[in-house]
Amino acid sequence: MDRYAALGGIHLRGVIQVTGLRRSAAFTGSGQPVTEGVAGFLLHPLVSSVESCNTGLMYGNDFSAPDDAPGGGLLGEVEAAEVALREAAARARRGGPAPEEDLEAYFVDVIDADQKIEPRDWMPEAYRKTLIRQIAQHAHSEIIGMQPEGNWISRAPSLKRKAILLAKVQDEAGHGLYLYAAAETLGISRDELVELLLNGRQKYSSIFNYPTLTWADVGAIGWLVDGAAIVNQVPLCRCSYGPYARAMIRVCKEESFHQRQGYEILHTLAHGTPGQKAMAQDAVDRWWYPSLAMFGPPDGDSTHSAQSMAWKIKRFSNDELRQRFVDMCVQQAEILGLTLPDPDLRWNDDRRAYDYTQPDYDELMQVIKGNGPCNRQRMEHRRRAHADGAWVREAAAAYAAKRAEQKEKVAA
Amino acid sequence: MTEQSPLWEVFVRARRGLSHTHVGSLHAPDAELALRNARDLYTRRQEGVSIWVVPAGAITASSPDEKDAFFDPAADKVYRHPTFYEVPDGVAHL
Amino acid sequence: MTASFDFVLSLGDDALIAAQRLGEWTSRAPEMEEDIALANIALDQLGAARLLLTYAGELEGAGRDEDALAYLRDDREFRNCLLVELPNGDFAVTMAKLFFLSAYQLPLYTALAGCSDERLAAIGAKARKESAYHLDHSALWVKRLGDGTDESHRRMQAAIDEVWPYTHELFAADPAAPVDPATLRAEFDATVSAVFDEATLARPAAGWTPGGGRDGVHTEHLSFLLAEMQVLHRAHPGAKW
Numbered sequence: 001m002d003r004y005a006a007l008g009g010i011h012l013r014g015v016i017q018v019t020g021l022r023r024s025a026a027f028t029g030s031g032q033p034v035t036e037g038v039a040g041f042l043l044h045p046l047v048s049s050v051e052s053c054n055t056g057l058m059y060g061n062d063f064s065a066p067d068d069a070p071g072g073g074l075l076g077e078v079e080a081a082e083v084a085l086r087e088a089a090a091r092a093r094r095g096g097p098a099p100e101e102d103l104e105a106y107f108v109d110v111i112d113a114d115q116k117i118e119p120r121d122w123m124p125e126a127y128r129k130t131l132i133r134q135i136a137q138h139a140h141s142e143i144i145g146m147q148p149e150g151n152w153i154s155r156a157p158s159l160k161r162k163a164i165l166l167a168k169v170q171d172e173a174g175h176g177l178y179l180y181a182a183a184e185t186l187g188i189s190r191d192e193l194v195e196l197l198l199n200g201r202q203k204y205s206s207i208f209n210y211p212t213l214t215w216a217d218v219g220a221i222g223w224l225v226d227g228a229a230i231v232n233q234v235p236l237c238r239c240s241y242g243p244y245a246r247a248m249i250r251v252c253k254e255e256s257f258h259q260r261q262g263y264e265i266l267h268t269l270a271h272g273t274p275g276q277k278a279m280a281q282d283a284v285d286r287w288w289y290p291s292l293a294m295f296g297p298p299d300g301d302s303t304h305s306a307q308s309m310a311w312k313i314k315r316f317s318n319d320e321l322r323q324r325f326v327d328m329c330v331q332q333a334e335i336l337g338l339t340l341p342d343p344d345l346r347w348n349d350d351r352r353a354y355d356y357t358q359p360d361y362d363e364l365m366q367v368i369k370g371n372g373p374c375n376r377q378r379m380e381h382r383r384r385a386h387a388d389g390a391w392v393r394e395a396a397a398a399y400a401a402k403r404a405e406q407k408e409k410v411a412a
Numbered sequence: 413m414t415e416q417s418p419l420w421e422v423f424v425r426a427r428r429g430l431s432h433t434h435v436g437s438l439h440a441p442d443a444e445l446a447l448r449n450a451r452d453l454y455t456r457r458q459e460g461v462s463i464w465v466v467p468a469g470a471i472t473a474s475s476p477d478e479k480d481a482f483f484d485p486a487a488d489k490v491y492r493h494p495t496f497y498e499v500p501d502g503v504a505h506l
Numbered sequence: 507m508t509a510s511f512d513f514v515l516s517l518g519d520d521a522l523i524a525a526q527r528l529g530e531w532t533s534r535a536p537e538m539e540e541d542i543a544l545a546n547i548a549l550d551q552l553g554a555a556r557l558l559l560t561y562a563g564e565l566e567g568a569g570r571d572e573d574a575l576a577y578l579r580d581d582r583e584f585r586n587c588l589l590v591e592l593p594n595g596d597f598a599v600t601m602a603k604l605f606f607l608s609a610y611q612l613p614l615y616t617a618l619a620g621c622s623d624e625r626l627a628a629i630g631a632k633a634r635k636e637s638a639y640h641l642d643h644s645a646l647w648v649k650r651l652g653d654g655t656d657e658s659h660r661r662m663q664a665a666i667d668e669v670w671p672y673t674h675e676l677f678a679a680d681p682a683a684p685v686d687p688a689t690l691r692a693e694f695d696a697t698v699s700a701v702f703d704e705a706t707l708a709r710p711a712a713g714w715t716p717g718g719g720r721d722g723v724h725t726e727h728l729s730f731l732l733a734e735m736q737v738l739h740r741a742h743p744g745a746k747w
Contacts, residue, residue: 120473146533146541153529157738157747158573159522159556162529163549169532170545174453177538181437184419190439191416215738254457265747273745381533389536391661392597393441395654397417400442402653438539444646449539452546 078252081237085245088115097122111312116242119185127311131241132186133202134313139179140197140204142172144378148212149221157215164261165218171258175251182243198383205229206364207294209372216269216276216283222262224284224291224329230255231325232295240312263332270337277337284333285341293359295322301361326356419468420446422454424461432464440465509623511565512585513683515575516720517614518558519586522576523728524607525551526735527594536597543643547604550636557629577739581729582722589672591719591728598658598665601647605701606669608640610676613693614685621684645701652705663707670710675717 091113097106103122110117117123150169156162180190196202207225212218233255236248269280296318308314326345333340342357366372417439423432435454440446446465455461528548535541559572570578589607594600615637618630651662679688702709718724739747 143533143538150532153532154526154734155738157577157742157745159552159559159576161747162525163552163556166529166532166545166549166552170456170542170549173533173538173541173545174456177438177453177542178436180538184437189416268747272747273742275742276745385534385536388534389540389597391655391657392536392540392651393417395658396441396445396650398658399650399654400417403442439537440539441650445539445650448543448643448646452542453539456542456546 075253075256077234078237078249081234081245082249084114084238085116085242085249088113091115111240111310114312116245117240118242126307127313128186130308130311130313131244132183132188135179135183135186135244136188136193136196136202137204139176139183139193140202141208142176142179143197144204144208144382146172146176147378147381148208148210148374149218151212152215152218155215161265168222168258168261171254175254178247178250182241182247185243194386198379198386200370200379203368205294206367206372207290208378209367209374210286210290211374213286214279214283216266216279217287219262219265219269219280220283220287222258222260223266223332224262224287225294226255226259226262227329228291228294228325230259231321231328235314235316238312239314263336266336266338280336281338284338288341289359292322292326292356293361293364295319295325297361297364298358323353326354330354417441420450420465421468421471422446422450423464423466424450424454425463426461432462437468443467507622507684508565509621509626509684510682511562513680514558514562514565514626516585516587518555518562518575519584520590520607520611521551521555521558523584523586523590523731524604525549525555526731527590527592528600528604530594531600544600547640547643550633550640554629554633554636557632561625561629573739577736581724581732584722584724584728584732585720586724586728587672587675587719588716588725589669589676591725591731592669592672593727595665595668596661597647598651598661599668601644601651602662602665602669604640605644605648606673606676606698608637608644609694609697610673610687610690612637612641612697613690614687617685617690623684626684641697645697648701648707649705652702652707659706662705666702666707667710671714671716674715675719678717678720 097103104124107117107121107123107127110121117127146169149165149172153162153165153169156165180193183193184190193202197204207228212221230252233248233252237245237252239245239248266280266284269276271277299317299319329340330345345354345356347353348355367375370376418441419437420440420443421437422435424435425432438446438449438453440449443465447463450463450465455463525548528544528551531541531544531548533541535544555576556572559575563570563572563575589603592599592603594603612634615630615634618626619634621627621630648662651658653659673694677687677691677694680686699709716725
């Protein structure tokens with residue numbers, strides 16, 4: 001059942017630097033061993049300073065100090081977060097709060113010591129609610145996010161691409177489940193969360209309300225959308241809430257292959273026939289600004305307080321993350337030989353960053369309100385799957401109940 | 413809406429010589445399905461593992477570090493969090 | 507003894523078309539956990555298809571690789587059984603199809619694992635483990651749906667009745683093949699009967715026995731399936747992906 005054996009290698013050698021090459025002989029269609037770079041190599045080490053805090057529309061943000069990234073790049077940061085988590089656990093602090101101790105002070109104390117809050121710890125109600133909202137939105141995004149890419153599984157242009165895409169979309173379902181499980185530790189059930197999604201009371205990332213019109217869109221989603229998501233997600237590996245941090249470490253490790261496959265699709269198209277290259281450019285043209293909008297409204301318009309920062313749920317502003325994403329993409333686009341659709345994109349030597357055109361935030365607000373190209377379609381698809389499956393879930397429950405009853409009878 | 417299927421805690425032995433480690437939780441109507449689902453969800457990138465699934469409700473927790481019950485629903489259930497487990501370097505990408 | 511191009515092609519086409527149908531379930535399964543399981547099975551079938559089609563292409567010796575065989579043949583050139591090309595229907599129909607397919611593929615791959623064609627034996631050894639999982643998974647659901655609620659029982663019985671006639675084609679005799687499918691019938695029947703009994707399902711009566719897939723005479727469904735699967739590849743002749 002080793003699905004990755006079936007995927008064939010993802011070859012990017014000579015395109016960008018691949019560190020930590022690892023070779024394993026796997027049974028592939030071509031009989032070739034699978035070769036993959038292990039260390040993250042699309043995302044440069046992130047350099048930043050801590051400034052103001054705003055809540056990202058999608059995933060929230062919380063960057064680690066750049067020094068902590070031994071391997072550099074995405075996986076380096078994830079590994080550093082994992083090490084930090086273990087170290088925090090190893091710093092055996094005191095036990096639980098003393099009988100007379102102020103719980104709020106205890107909670108703050110744990111956070112200040114960079115220790116993790118665990119499921120049955122006392123926590124402020126607002127902390128719990130903030131986390132439920134954020135983790136649920138993240139989980140919903142993974143589940144709804146299966147649709148735009150799933151749209152191309154049946155038409156993938158080669159069997160290798162079909163296998164990779166199937167595995168990728170499957171991963172998203174898995175990530176959704178990890179995240180629902182993390183949210184459940186906060187005292188809400190998955191059924192309740194699913195219900196909140198289906199009746200529109202909880203949101204998912206607006207990016208998934210855009211259509212995937214061509215095969216190149218699958219590449220653009222992997223490169224730009226997954227790339228933007230990773231910029232948001234890597235810092236969450238250090239979130240103060242233990243279950244979320246651990247889920248994110250797992251998710252980020254698995255995600256590393258997603259962005260790569262997208263980038264590789266675009267690279268292949270951009271170096272293919274004129275028709276393929278045009279397809280790739282068109283996809284980048286359509287996905288660039290919506291990807292920038294994934295970081296949420298500009299800091300000046302962002303309503304959330306510094307509370308999430310104090311709680312170490314997130315630390316970095318929307319604009320800061322967006323800037324970081326732009327700076328990373330410019331060189332990657334050059335290597336692809338594709339143009340980012342922004343005539344004003346240029347290096348600013350004073351700021352040591354690229355100047356760029358902001359996405360259309362009015363459009364973003366419209367999409368959030370439900371008026372994007374695919375909002376209705378995505379929700380209808382999810383509702384239908386849930387409704388169509390009801391009789392199956394009922395049957396499984398009825399069968400389990402019958403078996404339990406029989407067991408009791410035998411025991412009696 | 414049907415009643416939610418029960419929660420199961422999943423424990424995986426990643427390699428020979430290691431003990432089973434809690435890796436997360438999932439929902440399934442019965443033990444047989446829980447085991448299958450655990451395999452699909454938590455060992456997608458790995459072979460040669462042994463899996464336990466335990467009804468979350470059957471676990472009694474004792475942990476002095478935890479302050480009980482500011483919310484009821486999870487009070488009788490232990491850690492329902494997905495963690496990750498040790499895998500040999502790079503195996504995640506096989 | 508080396509297997510024939512036609513035989514290996516028919517195995518590869520079975521797996522490919524099964525994978526294509528299972529992939530259609532992505533993001534639509536009755537439960538999120540099941541979405542992951544169906545994708546796993548689709549990936550297994552697709553993996554087997556790639557190995558088999560690659561090998562078929564080598565046996566043919568005309569320079570066709572897995573993609574040439576998957577994307578550039580028309581429906582009359584496909585050699586898969588009709589069972590796999592049938593539409594997914596509801597979850598019961600999909601489980602019925604998967605159950606019958608894996609109850610056939612498991613003994614087939616197991617027998618191939620011991621055949622004298624080394625390449626095919628290696629593929630069989632790998633694929634039989636996967637088939638065992640597919641059989642386990644589908645049997646588990648056939649039992650739950652058959653012995654679940656009244657509605658699920660009705661749907662499961664209807665699915666069995668609908669799909670059953672297409673199982674006969676799987677066992678058409680082919681004495682020249684490395685494994686003659688006719689020899690697999692007894693094991694298939696035993697597997698199926700045991701699960702039917704536990705699932706409180708009635709075995710459909712013998713009667714109509716549609717066939718023709720192995721000769722390239724398919725149902726109307728296959729052409730639509732291929733139109734979707736092949737559209738992008740064919741729109742860019744000679745392109746690399």
